Structures are given as C-alpha cells and as structure tokens.
Amino acid sequence: MKIAAIQMRSGLDPEANLAALEPMLAEAAAAGARYALTPEVTMIFPENRDQLRSVAAPFEGHPQLRRIGELARQHNMFVHIGSLAVPLEDGRFANRSVLFSPTGEIAATYDKIHLFDADIAGLNAYRESATYRAGEEAVTAEVGDLRLGFSICYDMRFPRLYNALANAGAELMAVPAAFTVPTGQAHWHVLLRARAIETGSYVVAAAQGGQHANGRATYGHSLIVDPWGRIVAEFAHDEPGVLMAEIDPKQVTEARQRIPALRNARDFVVPRLQD
Incomplete structure (x- = not known):
C-alpha cells in the first residue's frame, strides 16, 4: 500500500490553503497513494485567537471540508486532513483531525x-x-487493510496514547504536526522513531514547514518510519511537497513478533515515599 505525507506552508486564508493542497493530492493519487495525510492546522494557521474566530467555519457544512470530500471521491483515496480548528459552544475550538474515505464520506x-x-x-x-x-x-x-491510529503534534510526547492505539489494533500511526524549528531540530526524529519502535508500528508524520504569514516558522522534515524504527522516506527541508512510501502490514507483524513489548507489558504500582 502506498501512502503520502503532504508537507505544507499554510497561511491565513482557508481558500488559498485549499488551493495549494489540491494539486498535491492529485500528485499523490497519480503516484498511486491510497492514503494521504496533511499537516496540523491545514486549513488555517492563525496569527491569534481573534483572527481564528473571524474565519473558522462550523464543522457542519464546512466549505473546505466539503471540497476535500469531493477530492477524496475523485481520486478514490483516503484523505486525512491532519487538523483544522472547529468552533465549539463554549467559545473555544477543537483541534480536529478528519479522515475521508474514497467514497468522499467522513x-x-x-x-x-x-x-x-x-x-x-x-x-x-x-x-x-x-x-x-x-x-x-x-x-x-480502517484504511484499506490497515488500522490507523490518530494523533496530532504534541500528542507525540505521550507514549501511553500510542500504546493504547497499538493495543486497539493500530498498525499505522498518523502524526500531523506544526513543530517549531528549535524543538524540531532537537526532538522530531527521535520522538517519531521511538513511537514506531515501542509499538512496532509504521508512523507517518506530515509537517508544516517554513516561514508562515502569521510570523511563525515551522520545521518541515515530514517523514515515514517503519515498525523497526527505520526512516523509509523523509524531506530534508521545509518546502511544500508530497512524500511517498510503500508500506507492508507484514512488517508490523514481524516487528511485534521480534520484540513483543505490547504482549509483555504488565501493570505495576509505584510505592509512595514516606514523609
């Protein structure tokens, strides 16, 4: 199964971000991808909370998501929008990841x-x-013959989430992100490889990259890691593009047999220290 990680440089205009994404989805589909992941904050990378409130659309009838559904159906491909901001009733937002099936349905x-x-x-x-x-x-x-586990950016620092996803059957972990440059240089590769190794899973990480209209700079370096922790595809830059790799579910089975950490895990207690 071929998968794609789409690296973007999202700005403040949702329609402009969608226009940048469309040809990259077409490129991934033309190269044979059955699944494509976009970064965190795909549809808008806000400058501040007020700017986000002024443009974030309700989830029901969301205009850009409606178009993404059409593209998923057109390309006969799973399209995974890494995240977008969805207004909630309490005035805050959900940072929401949305997976479309090849029929165009969520x-x-x-x-x-x-x-x-x-x-x-x-x-x-x-x-x-x-x-x-x-x-x-x-x-x-389910994504074809694989089970996909969901996460977003900062989630990658919490291995318990990925352990739970793997125990629920996930073989491919999605990590859309918008990492800063300093934390990316220090932690991006080691965290993603660790999540792959400890769960015996593939990891696909689609990143924002470069200097954004909101003044932020993000690290880029989208990558795909196999269940043994080997990087099988990587962008060594922060420019927009489509990163492709072919993945094999048999490698998940093999890695989990060689290192049966999920099966060997045990519950334990930590004694309280005496005052």
Missing part, C-alpha cells in the same frame, strides 16, 4: 487530546487550553 474524526500549557523561563506562559478544548477519546479507523 470515516472518522479525532480531537487532539494533549494541549501544550507551559510556563517557560524567560518567555510568556503558553496556554493552548485557552483557545482549544482537549479531546477525550483515542480513535482508530
């Missing part, structure tokens, strides 16, 4: 579980939870 959705809330020395506090509401359910879905 096959599954996933709301990002782990939100980045941090106080960093020398910098302002960062509160992703002030803008987004965390999801509560891990999600898997």
Whole structure:
C-alpha cells in the first residue's frame, strides 16, 4: 500500500490553503497513494485567537471540508486532513483531525487530546487550553487493510496514547504536526522513531514547514518510519511537497513478533515515599 505525507506552508486564508493542497493530492493519487495525510492546522494557521474566530467555519457544512470530500471521491483515496480548528459552544475550538474515505464520506474524526500549557523561563506562559478544548477519546479507523491510529503534534510526547492505539489494533500511526524549528531540530526524529519502535508500528508524520504569514516558522522534515524504527522516506527541508512510501502490514507483524513489548507489558504500582 502506498501512502503520502503532504508537507505544507499554510497561511491565513482557508481558500488559498485549499488551493495549494489540491494539486498535491492529485500528485499523490497519480503516484498511486491510497492514503494521504496533511499537516496540523491545514486549513488555517492563525496569527491569534481573534483572527481564528473571524474565519473558522462550523464543522457542519464546512466549505473546505466539503471540497476535500469531493477530492477524496475523485481520486478514490483516503484523505486525512491532519487538523483544522472547529468552533465549539463554549467559545473555544477543537483541534480536529478528519479522515475521508474514497467514497468522499467522513470515516472518522479525532480531537487532539494533549494541549501544550507551559510556563517557560524567560518567555510568556503558553496556554493552548485557552483557545482549544482537549479531546477525550483515542480513535482508530480502517484504511484499506490497515488500522490507523490518530494523533496530532504534541500528542507525540505521550507514549501511553500510542500504546493504547497499538493495543486497539493500530498498525499505522498518523502524526500531523506544526513543530517549531528549535524543538524540531532537537526532538522530531527521535520522538517519531521511538513511537514506531515501542509499538512496532509504521508512523507517518506530515509537517508544516517554513516561514508562515502569521510570523511563525515551522520545521518541515515530514517523514515515514517503519515498525523497526527505520526512516523509509523523509524531506530534508521545509518546502511544500508530497512524500511517498510503500508500506507492508507484514512488517508490523514481524516487528511485534521480534520484540513483543505490547504482549509483555504488565501493570505495576509505584510505592509512595514516606514523609
């Protein structure tokens, strides 16, 4: 099965981002991809919360998603929009991943579980939870002969999620992302390879890359990792493009037989320290 990771440089205009995506989906389909993943914040990469509120469309009848469904059907391909912001009733947003089947129907959705809330020395506090509401359910879905596990960007730092997805049958882990350059240089490759190794799964990571209209710079370097932790395809840059690889479910079975970590895992307790 051929899969594609689509690297983008999304801006502030959803229609312009869709226009940039369309020919890359066509390229992936022409090369034989049965599944294509786009990055986090595919449809709009906002400058601030107010700017996001001014353009984020409701999920029902979403104009760009409607067009993506048409493209999935046209190309007879699973199209996985890594994420987009969906307005919620409490004034916040869901960071939502949407998978379309080759019939153009929505096959599954996933709301990002782990939100980045941090106080960093020398910098302002960062509160992703002030803008987004965390999801509560891990999600898997069938993609051809494979079961796909969903995640988004910061989720990759939480191995328990991927362990749960693998135990639910996931053989391919999707990681759409918009990593900063410093964290990408330090952690991108090692985290993604670790998630593949510890679960014996393929990992496909589609990234935002380059200098964006919102002033942010993202790392790029989309990649596809096999269940043994080998990088089988990678962009060594931050330019938009279509990254392709052929994957084989038998390699998942083989890796999990050679290192049966999922089967060997045990529950345990951590004693409390005495005061």
